[in-house]
Amino acid sequence: MKISVIIPVYNAENYISQAVQSALQFEEVFEVILVEDKSPDNALIVCQRLMEEHDRVKLYQHPDKQNHGAGASRNLGIQNATGDFIAFLDADDYYLPNRFDAEKELFQNPDVEGVYGAIGVHYYSEKAKEQYYKIFEDRLTTVYKKHNPQDVFPGLLNMKGSFGLFSLDGLTIRKSALSKVGQFFKTQLRLHQDTEFIFRLSFYLRLYSGLLNTAVAVRGVHENNRITQVDVGKIKPSSTRIMLWREVNNWAQHENLISNDIKKHIERTLRSYQIAEASVPRKWGMITKYLFTDFRSIKSGLYNINFRKYLL
Template identity: 70%
Template sequence: MKISVIVPVYNAEKYVSQAVESALQFEEVFEVILIEDKSPDNALQVCQELAQKHDRVKLFQHPDKGNHGAGPTRNLGLENATGDFIAFLDADDYYLPNRFDAEKELFKDPKVEGVYGALGVHYYSEKAKEQYYRVFGDRLTTVHKRHDPKDVFPGQINMRGSFGLFSIDTLTVRRDVLVKKLNPFFKTHLRLHQDTEFLFRLSYYLDLYPGILDKAVAVRGVHEDNRITKVDTKKINPASTKVLLWREINAWAENENNLPKDVKIHIRRMHRSFEIALAPIAKKWGMLMKYAITDYPSIRSGVYNINFRKNIFLDDFTIRKKE
C-alpha cells in the first residue's frame, strides 16, 4: 500500500508534530501532505521544520498564501496526493498503531473502495475536558455494528434509525476511485460540516467497508482552540450550520437522478426539520403548516418520524452533541 495522508494545518503549532509522527510510524504511509492555511500562530514554521526533517513530509500552501478554510485546504492536498490510497488527519489529532491494520487486509479485495473505523478522544487539558466532556465524553465515534456497503449511506443520513458515525480521521479510500466518482471533493463554500457533507456523498458513491469499530484507530484531540469553540461560544449558531449542511445535501439530492424518491423525501425532511428548529417558537407551527401545504410528502413522513419531531424542538446543546 502507498498511502497519502492529508493534514490541513491551521492554528496547530502545538499539535501538528504529534500528528505527523503518528502517521510516519507506518511504512505504508508513502507521504504526509501538510497544507498550511495561513495560521495565526507559528504552525508554518513548525511545518517547514517537519518537511526538512522528514523526506516523506511535503508542505504546501494556497497559491495566494491566504486562509481558505478546511474544505479548500483538503482539496489542495487531494490535488497534490500521489499515493494509491488517501487518508485524512486533522493537525490536532493523531493515529494509533492499529490505524491501518484492517485496511491492509480489506484492500486486498479490489471491490473494497473505502474503509472506516472508530475514533477515540483525548483532552489536552483539564480546561478542555471541563468544557467539552459533555459533548464528547469518553465515547468512541463509531458505527454501532458492521453493515453492508449498500447500507452505509442510508445509515449516515439517519434514514433507518441510529446508525452511528465515523470520522474522516478514520477513513481510507482508493485515490483513483475517489477522483473518478466524487466531483467536487469538499464543498469550498461550507465553513463548517464540510467533512460531514463529503462523507455523506462519499458513502453514496463508494462502497465503504467497516474496519475496526470496537476500539479506536485514531484519536480526536480536544483543546480550547478547536473549531468547535466558535460554536460553543455562540459565535456560530449550531442550528444554523445544520440548516446549511442539510440545504447542501438537499440540493445535491434533488440533482442526483439515481437517488430513490423516498431517500430524497427523507433528506428534504431533515432539511425542513432544522429550518423549523432554527425558527422562533412562535413561528414553528406556522412553518409546519406552510410546508404541510407546499411540501406535503416530507412533512407527512416527518410527522411519523421521531427524529423529525425531536429536531424541530432541539436546543443548541442537543444539536451540537448529536454531531
C-alpha cells in the same frame, strides 16, 4: 499500500508535530501532505521544520498564500497526492498504532473502495475536559455494527435507526475511486465540509467497516477547536447545519440515482433545522407567554429546540 495522509494546518503549532509523527510511524504511509492555511500562529514555521526533518513530509500553501478553510486545503492535498490511497488527519488529532491494520487486509479486495473505523477522544487540558466532556465524554465515535456498503448512506442519514457515524480521521479511500465523487470538498461550506463529503462518498463508493470496537485514531479536544465551539453553542450551530443540509439537499435533488424516499427524508431534515432556526428568537417570548399558563408546552418546546441543536 502507498498511503497519502493529508493534514490541513491552521492555528495548530502546538499539535502538528504529534500528528505528523503519528502518521510517519507506518511504513504504508508514502507521504504526509501538510497544507498550511495562513495560520495566525507559528504553524508554518513548524511545518517547514517538519519538512526539512522528514523526507516523506511535503508542505503546500494555497497559491495566493491566503486562508481558504479546511475543505479547500484538503482539496489541494488530494490534488497533489501521489499515493494509491488517501487518508485524512486533522492537525490537532493523531493516529494510533492500529490505524491501518484492517485496511491492509480489506484493500486486498479490489471491490473495497473505502474503509472506516472508530476514533477516540483525548482532552489536552483539564479546562478542555471540563468544558467539553459533556459533549464527547470518553465515547468512541463509531458505527455500532458492521453493515453492507449499500446500507452506509441511508444509515448516516439516520434512516436505519441507531447506526452511528465515523469521521475523516478513521477513513481511508482508494484514490482511483474518487473520480466517481465529482467535486471533492465543498468549499462554500464554512463548517461540516467533512460531513457533506462523507455523505457523498457513502453514496458513490463501496465503503466497508474496519475496526469499530476500538479506536484507530484520536480526536484532540482543546479550547480552540472550531467544531467543539459549535457543539457547545459558542458558534451558532443551526445556521451552519442549515447550510450543510441545504447543500446535501441540492445535490440529492439533482442525483437521479437517489430514491424519492431518501430525497424526501433529506428535505424533512433540512426543514427541521430551518424551523428550529426560526423558533430560536421567539423562545424567550414563548417562555414569558406560557410561564404561568402552560408550563408543559414550555418544557416540550425547549426539549425540541435542544434536540434539534445536537443533531448532526
